[in-house]
Structures are given as structure tokens and as C-alpha cells.
Amino acid sequence: MKLKKLSLRTRIFIAMILLVLLSSILIAAVAIYQYNEETQDYHKQRLDRKETAIIRSLDFVIRETTFPVITENVPLIFKTKIYEVAEVHNIQINLYDLEGSLLISSKADIKQEVTEKCLEPNVLNTLSNTAEHRFEERRVEDNETFRSSYRYITDPKYKDLAIINLPYLENDDFLAKELNEFLERLTYTSLVVMLMAVILAFFLSRYITKPIKAISEKMSATRLEKRNEKIIIQDTSEEIATLVDSYNSMIDDLEESAVQLATSEREQAWREMAKQVAHEIKNPLTPMRLSVQSFQRKFNPEDENIHQKVDEYSKTLIQQIDTMSSIASAFSNFAKMPAQQNEMLNVVEVVDLTLDIFNEDYITFQSDRKEIIAKFDRTQLIRVITNLIKNGIQAIPQERQPEIIVNVSQEHNSVKIKVSDNGIGISDENKPKVFEPKFTTKSSGMGLGLAMVKNIMETYGGTITFVSQKDKGTTFTVAFPKN
Secondary structure, rough: OOOOHHHHHHHHHHHHHHHHHHHHHHHHHHHHHHHHHHHHHHHHHHHHHEEEEHHHHHHHHHHHHOOOOOOOHHHOOOOOOOHHHHHHHOOOEEEEEEEEEEEEOOOOOHHHHHHHHOHHHHHHHHHHHHOOOEEEEEEEOOOOOEEEEEEEOOOOOOOOEEEEEEEEEEHHHHHHHHHHHHHHHHHHHHOOOOOOHHHHHHHHHHHHHHHHHHHHHHHHHHOOOOOOOOOOOOOOHHHHHHHHHHEEEEEEEEHHHHHHHHHHHHHHHHHHHHHHHHHHEEEHHHHHHHHHHHHHHHHOOOOOOHHHHHHHHHHHHHHHHHHHHHHHHHHHHHHHOOOOOOOOEEEEHHHHHHHHHOOOOEEEEEOOOOEEEEEEEEHHHHHHHHHHHHHHHHHOOOOOOOOOEEEEEEOOOOEEEEEEEEEEEEEEEOOHHHOOOEEEEEEEOOHHHHHHHHHHHHOOOOOEEEEEEEEEEEEEEEEEEEE
């Protein structure tokens, strides 16, 4: 799951948890690092302290001895004292001559090969060539870490007498135990902090994203065709307040744009309507004009067939006048916005009675209920059904046995009316134009019926859809809420 697909609240929640987790890991890492550094310092300082104390003890032995203080007499000078000093300080003491050969050791059971072994040349070089005259090394043997120091011990006249070596075993058991106890306490503390962080992150992320969620819901509900409410949020951050102000300003601009757009669309619609009215009225006017001109040229009062010609002329004019009247009525009905009467109707009964207008026996009515009560204007519902049935009848070719099925049903809280025919269907290229005013594929009519039905359904919060197959038929479905 990609992070960018998560909600802001989830991302804040995860970020806070990760912050606590990373903090705990970082604290543990720093603690381990600090432990290692302190361990090294501890062993180094401890070895330094032991070295200083042991040399002071050895200097005292040198001052009190009766033997001549020379390198060859070192085993005699420290014959017994080296064991006492080593016992007191709990550390092995090795004394070498200035050439690096072992003179005496506090470890009584030291192996012969070790006894014969001399110091490494780098140890002697470091002792003689550095200002501190001291060498310290650290090595690991058999999973144990040893730290050894080498330095000169001098006679009372500060002349180099021998080289003292203190092999020191770094025992970290006590410090490791302290580290483990610290890490254990840190783990328990981190778990408690993690639990608190989860609770805090849950409520904090909810608090932070609450105004953003409100803004999101408002923005999702924003529509150009309706009046949108402004957002009012109290006690919020400066960033959210800026966002709210921007949204409210956008709503004002959107409302102003919607008014301008609606005005422009109305003006454009009336211009298109005026063009269509002019075009439709002009069509019958042309044959009327030609008829009048022909009658004027051929009129002869003495013609014995004058009465027949006048009768034919009158019928032609009346037919064209009826056409013009039909055009005017159609445009008047389309332009008239349906008013909501809030009338409670039994849709099944109204549709059934509407079908009585048609005498065709191939119209079949179906309904899964005897009564479906909905709020709708009776006249407008009859207009919807009538237009859909007429549209279906006109879509059936003459050579085909017509069949129209009207079905009324209820789904959840809405009413659905389906009108199916077995006509020629609607081509793919004409499907997007079906509900456009003045669009028609028939030789007669003005293409306003389906546009008017769509207008009525949208006014009542409903919809109109269709499914069509070429040469098999079309089903129109209107759906609207019950109340």
C-alpha cells in the first residue's frame, strides 16, 4: 500500500508512532555507543590508576632494599614483594630488563616459553622514542580482551632500571549487566510511551484533520448548479483559517459565475428556440404563399369549377394553419417549466388510466404492485407517459408487428417506469443527441418530446435513461423519488 494513498489522518497517526519508535531506537543506539565509550575509558583509567599505584609501591621497595639498585638485581629486589604488590592490586606484574627479556613475574606458574620470550621491537622503540616513555596495547585472545601497559621504572637517581608490564583483563560483566538492565527499563518505558503515543496520535490526528475533513465534505458537495454553503469553523489554526477563507471566497466567485453562466445559457437557449420557431413556422408559410399566388393567377369568377378550386385552396390553407398551430403548441409546452404540485399519486393507477387514451391493443401494462404512492404532478406524469409511448409507436416500422410494454415498479425509495418498444432502435451516433431539443430522426415532429420529458424528470429530482439495440428496439426508463 502506497503512502500517498493513505488519508492524512492515517499518515499523521503513522508518523507519530514511527517518531516514538525511532526515538526509542535512537536512544538505545546512543546508550550502547555511550556504554562502549565509557567502558573503554573505564578500563583505561583503571589501568592507569593501577599502574600509578603499583609503580609507587615498587619505588618504595627500591628505596628500602639493601641490594645494589641495578637491573641485574631486580629479581632479588622484588623476589617476595612483587607477589604482595600483585596480590594487593589484583593484577599480574611482569618486569623486563631494558633489552626486553623477562626478569621476574608475579605469576608463579608462568610457562617456560613465555619466560624466554622477549618484548616486541615496536614496544621497545615506543618506550625509548616517545616523550611519555610508555606503550599501551589492546588485543583479543580466546574471546577475551586484554589491555597491557609498558613503562620504565627508575632507580632513586631516575635512571631507567627495568620495564614494567601490567597485563589487564577487561571484564565487562558488571557493566554489561548494567547496560542490559538499562535497555530492559528502556524497553518497558518505550512500550508505555508507545501506548500513550497511540492514544495521543489517535485523538490528535482526529483533532487536526477534523476541520480538513469538514472542508473536504463541503468541497465534495460543491455544485455549480446549486447554492453552496460557506464553511464556518471556530478556533482553528492560521493555515486552516486561510484555507477556509479561500474556499468561502471561491464559493462567492462560483456563485457569481453560476449566475452569469445561467444568464448566458438562458439567452443562448432562447436564441436557439427563436431560430427553431422561426424555421418551423417558415416551413408552412412557403406553401401557403405559393397557394395564394397560384390562386391569384388562376382565379376566374366565370369558371364553372370555381367553387371546387376555392374549396381546395381553403383546405390547403387550413392544413398549413393547423400545422402552425401544432408547432406553436409544442413549443409552448416545452418552454413551460413544470410546477411541482406536491400531489400524492398512485403511480400505478395514473399510468394505467393514461394507457386508456391509446386504442392500440399491442400496448401491454405490467406492475409488480397495485399501489405505489409518490409525490408528483398528475398532468406532468401523464405528459411523460404519453410522450414515451408516442415515441415508441413512431419508432416501429409499418411492416413490423408492433409491441410496446409499459412496466411500473418500486426500488427502495424510488419509482421506475419502463417503456419498451420493438422499433428500429437508436444508432450509436444518435445516442448522445436523443435528449437535445429539436433533434429528431422522424420526418414529422420537432424533436421536443424527449427533451420535455427530461426537463420534467430533472425538475422532480429524477432521471431518464435508455438502452437500445439496432433493429431490435429501445427501452426508456424514468426514475424519480417517492417523496
